[in-house]
Amino acid sequence: MESQIIEALTGIVGDKGILTGTDVTQRLEGWIGAPQCSAKAIVRPANTEELSAVMALCHHYDQRVTTHGGMTGLVGGAISSSEDIVVSLERMRTIVEVDAENRTLTAEAGVTLQAIQEAADSADLFYPVDLGARGSATIGGNISTNAGGNRVLRYGMTRESVLGLEAVLADGTVISSLSKVIKNNTGYDLRQLFIGSEGTLGIVTKAVLRLRAKPRGEATALVAVEDFNQLSKLLSLAESALSGSLSSFEVMWNDFYSLVTSFERHRAPLPSSSPFYVILETQGSSNESEQARLEALLGEALEQELISDAVLTQSVSEREKVWAIRDDVEALFSMVPIHGFDISLPIPAMQDYLEKLKHNLLKKWPDGRLVAFGHLGDGNLHVVIGQIPMEDKEALNEVVYRGLAQLGGSISAEHGIGLEKKAYLQHSRSEAELELMRILKQALDPKRLLNPGKIFD
């Protein structure tokens, strides 16, 4: 029967559209360093119609299907088994339209985030979602995982940038909701079923994205803060003073800042004696205007004693040096073996949570090290814990995720659940919520063929 399915699939997508044998196993099932891909075949439809026929066929044969985007996810959401057919959207990478007047971009799911950013830029517009994997990550993957990134504070998650969506259901039905308008209250918002559901309810094939006006200038500052309570006051002041222009409010705890700036490649713009550091960035009318507004804000913050020190960058290279501190993931590898966590918490609960976490960590692993940084404005905390053996990962997960629920936190701010966080989902979601998720899954994919085993069982 396996050869029968492969033959029928080949009939739909042609020889070019199907990979088997070593063409499958030479691919990885995730990010660099991941194990090799395992699947009956990788099917690469050329368009939505082909994918629809592929899915109808798989549905007929009760064939499980896992979808591949750019394979840059961090929670094992695209891992397949030898029983699966993998669908890759890699041949569907056409930017269908850039409508500059309506400020929308329509693209097939296999287009990379970077290609979308560039196409928007060419039309003198701006697609605001951005993340490190932009060159490989696809828009289909971004949508399926509701990707976040650095500008969520101002522009929202990917969910907020998707105006229209086309998806193929488990049985091959094509749901085309390619709306190009922001306001559209006509019955259930079907887009939401496919955004962030990690390919378990349907396969995203096309999207209409909302583009924004391109900022004409920016300004960046690094400030030191002496007390956690000042951080949210500073955030409020910045949002109010910079109004809609505040684009980043990145907090680095001292552990992080000290560690990173201890490397010679950085020259610390501020001494590493303060408990908190914040990168403030504003994007607005012009470099001059933003510089003036940020300078005024810093003056106000100093006067109100919300910050103890500040550097307002004066050039692109100074700005890049500040961001290089925040982005220096490499420095964290000095604490190997390291374990990264992407959680979110209401701001008032953050500091308490971190202190307790550190306490519990050191009690269990006296050599453990913890550094924290994050997009405070949207509650997202990145915690990297080092010097803990890889085999203790599960015990460590328990320590990190425990207690998050009762603080109103989430075990996954932006990375999703996939396989890796599945066992811990009940730390963030109640049994009633999980049951409703199962009802949705049952309604849309009763044979459980789509991305099997991901998010929940």
Place this chain on the structure above:
Amino acid sequence: MESQIIEALTGIVGDKGILTGTDVTQRLEGWIGAPQCSAKAIVRPANTEELSAVMALCHHYDQRVTTHGGMTGLVGGAISSSEDIVVSLERMRTIVEVDAENRTLTAEAGVTLQAIQEAADSADLFYPVDLGARGSATIGGNISTNAGGNRVLRYGMTRESVLGLEAVLADGTVISSLSKVIKNNTGYDLRQLFIGSEGTLGIVTKAVLRLRAKPRGEATALVAVEDFNQLSKLLSLAESALSGSLSSFEVMWNDFYSLVTSFERHRAPLPSSSPFYVILETQGSSNESEQARLEALLGEALEQELISDAVLTQSVSEREKVWAIRDDVEALFSMVPIHGFDISLPIPAMQDYLEKLKHNLLKKWPDGRLVAFGHLGDGNLHVVIGQIPMEDKEALNEVVYRGLAQLGGSISAEHGIGLEKKAYLQHSRSEAELELMRILKQALDPKRLLNPGKIFD
């Protein structure tokens, strides 16, 4: 059996929690002028637990339930029949918490929009959704209908302001997803099921709302535009030059502006000889800074010949006079009988659509009059058609909604579908989309007890 249900319901909510007989019929089933309410009883639970028990009971007896919020909807979404039990959330009007540090507000569903705005304001914060019915409309109703309003361009619809939600399902199950964080990618986003689904999938009981920094100042201008194509160029320029501060971009077609300013209560700030007028509003750091930025923008727009004339308001009273033109619904009643439409369209399709609509209108009703205005930036067009007999409403609907789908438009930008637009839903949604909506309804409310007959059959 009816008396049995009423008795059992009274056992749950107490005498104070139930209305029957003339206490039901003296209520209206909608906005002022609507017919009187019809129902077996109006049940007014005091809290979520009571509502859960009410729903479990109704589920047991296959009892249909229609939910009442502030009764300010415009599409008959809250109309009940004599076979229904009405659930009103009017006793659930507690603001549970204002968390100024985390900038969230948690409220029961029966709290009015205005009370939420005021509570945010008292904490020196800002809840951005605003609409005329703010004093009566409840947050539960706002959420169930995904209310829009005047600031969608900058802050999004109600959907974008809801961080967490609690709802009761048809069988009484309580789904509590009261997250207080912006980033939360932990499985399916269950909030979305209840936002904008008009009470057909569950009853919203509580919400966590995202608050924003309060703008410190604003500036408003009225400009004249000679060519439709200039409008979207002006919008792009405004978004780019004012960056994130642009809060309104309200377009009035000449028909609208001429009609309204012909009344003596207005003194037209600009002569009524231009085809388009736009109200530009920016909310930002201070009155002075916003005035300066808006003035610079107007200079740039004049230079680029995007606008032909402009008035920058210099005082609160001047600003109010400009807005009074846009908000003068009363003036439209000079065209009675009038019919209002709330549609959306991609910007490039708007003018063509309106010209064709006017042509078709006058062909059929030579005395018909059409005025248009709207939030151009989010594709929302309000069309008011006058001097058409009420009995021609259905034929008029066909003329207005026909052709919207192929232009990528929507028959309801912000008002929803309810009963009134149900017959026209297929103008905006494909059969596959409608079928998926039915699958969702079947999964969550298989007995079809919740807000029966609304949106689709």
